Amino acid sequence: MTTIHEPARETEVLTRCDVLVVGGGSAGTAAAIAAAREGARVVLAERYGSLGGLATGGLIALLLTLDDGLGRQVIGGICEEVTRRMREKGGAFHPPAEEWGDEDPEKIDHYRKWGLVWGGARARHRVRYSVAYDPEVMRLVLNEMVTEAGVDLIFHLWGADALVKDGRLIGVAFQSKAGRQAVLADIVIDATGDGDVFASAGCAFDHVSVHPWLWLRVGGVRELERVLAEGAPFFRTPNAEQVLFPWGSMASLNRKIDATNPRDLTFAEIECRRLVMEEFEKLKSSRPELAEAHICNIATQLGITESRRLEGRYILSIEDRGKPFEDAIAITGHWTKYGAVYAVPYRSLQAREFPNLMAAGRNISVDHRTHNATKEIPPCMTTGQAAGTAAAMAIGLGGELARVDVARLRDRLQQAGGIVDYPFDSPVS
Ligand SMILES: Cc1cc2nc3c(=O)[nH]c(=O)nc-3n(C[C@H](O)[C@H](O)[C@H](O)COP(=O)(O)OP(=O)(O)OC[C@H]3O[C@@H](n4cnc5c(N)ncnc54)[C@H](O)[C@@H]3O)c2cc1C
Structure with a gap:
């Protein structure tokens, strides 16, 4: 590789905040809203001019899935609020609660035509709690929610480099038409989907190539x-x-x-x-x-299922399917499987290398196969909400995410409509 030497330079500080969220996709937007609702001063920086990431710009207009495939809801919180707000504007459609888990072939066939039932021909199919929506309505709803929460949203900022001083992450340098500017923060959440921040900070990660989609x-x-x-x-x-x-x-x-x-x-x-x-x-x-x-x-954005994934304090793997965790901050089902449920531990959001850096959304710390369950939009919003809530709680703890009282974090998430527990011992059909 040929290189050039760039002289050291002064970088303007654009702003300071408690919590910096990089990437305004489904995960980053939920993270920013959650942290701001908890009282944190939040900056949400997005490289494009709209919120939602793949959920809007990628035209992936299906929330798969908010249930376990057996009729039990496993995702609530901000994801459900977004669904409700979109529905109230006529921009979302989903089966009513009394039909979730229904095995009636006619109903299954009806919802399959909406893209709400997936999985192999031999699966014992059921009606899912999944949502077909209009991406333009989602954009509107996310804008409203971010504004109401008091998030300092800045579009057209491209996160370029993690800023590390004396071994501590102090913020991120962004590139934009205004040049290179820094946002300083106590806590940083990498919700870029591709792990741009943790990769730049030198954290460990896994990395795969994929076939692109274009809906x-x-x-x-x-x-x-x-x-x-x-x-x-x-x-x-x-x-x-x-x-x-x-x-x-x-x-x-x-x-x-x-x-x-x-x-x-x-x-x-x-x-x-x-x-x-x-x-x-x-x-x-x-x-x-x-x-x-x-x-x-x-779609204005290519459909990219996967690129970098953090190797954080815990790497959630396929062996963890059906396993409870004391530090579970989210539950997710699987969009093609029935009764395949994961609890996502708080440690799967945290970087090992920096006490104040977290991932949210499709780049959290999971293995390749588990990623297929955690990458869907509802779990991305849920890990985002958990990351934002935890970040707000870490402000008084020197930004040290590992010092957050996990029991309190789980309580806060439940009070905000989230679901963090699942009856893993009950029989799965
Ligand atoms: C083809 C395909 C089909 C899918 N089907 C479904 C489905 O039917 N249902 C479902 O629920 N899920 C589906 N998924 C998965 C889901 O769409 C994504 O995994 C999810 O939307 C990811 O959300 P995210 O917020 O983690 O990442 P993204 O949506 O990728 O958001 C990342 C955001 O960060 C911004 N960003 C990136 N880098 C930077 C940077 N350096 N600086 C500033 N901003 C940056 C991006 O512009 C973007 O807004 C599908 C995915 C694909 C590709």
Whole structure:
């Protein structure tokens, strides 16, 4: 590798806060709201001009899942509040509580058409507590909630470098059109999805490459009822005029990409957009019901399931499925499995190397297989809420996250509508 030497320079301090959240996806937004509601001075820094990350810009417009697959709700708190607020604006659809866990094939078939039932053909399917929503309504709701909570939200700030002084993380340097500026904080939450902050700070992490996705919304499908009944490669959405196409590159792209490598991302952006248009045109000519269909919008962000994952104080693994933890701060089911439940320990959010650094969302400390359960939007919001709450509680403790009283943290999360316990001993069907 060729390098150049950059001279040391003075960096302007943009602002100071108690809790700095980097990344305004589902996890970071929930973290910022939770910390601010607990009274912390919070800065939420996001590289783009909108909140939600993949949940909005990636058009991943399905909250999978807020239940265990057997009819029991396992996710509440901010995720449920977002759902309620979206529903009140006509932007969310989900099965009513009395249907969760229902095995009626007709109901399952009905909700599958909304993208709310997944899993193999041999699974004993049930109605899930999952939500189809309009990403524009989610953007609106997240903006409202962040504003109401008093979060200092700053868009168009790209987290560039963790700032470490005398072995302590003191904040993050950002790059923007205003140049390089620092935000100093007692506690930092890395909710970038790709672990940009913990990687820059020198923490241990795992890293994988993936096939990218590019979801899109399409209008003008004829005879929608019939087409859906016969099995279609798309889902109904809260907007009756549009369907959601979950396009993925596995069949058409000859390699996986590293989502932290700009050259790989450039390749994927160009190829996936070309392939989506090409395949959509082919579909139109081969399926009469799509003859007059048109693309309403293609995700502005590539769908990246996974890149860096923190190797934190505890790495949650597949062996931990069905296992209680005394420091559980979240419970999650699995979007394709029924009764596959994980408790997420507080330690899986904490970095080993810095006492005041946490991860939230899809880059928390879990192994590759467990990630499939913890990466979904509801658990991302939940680990975000837990991280934000813990951060606020650590302010008076010198920012030392490990000193937070876990019993009190779990209480606070429950008081805020969260679910942190699960009856793991009960029989699973
Ligand atoms: C194809 C696909 C299908 C999926 N299907 C579903 C589904 O049906 N249902 C479901 O619930 N989940 C699904 N998921 C998973 C889910 O969408 C994501 O895992 C989840 O949204 C991740 O949330 P997050 O907040 O952790 O990360 P992200 O949504 O990636 O948010 C990270 C945020 O940080 C910002 N950011 C990144 N780097 C920086 C930086 N250096 N400085 C400042 N800001 C930065 C980004 O712009 C973004 O806003 C799917 C994922 C993919 C890719």
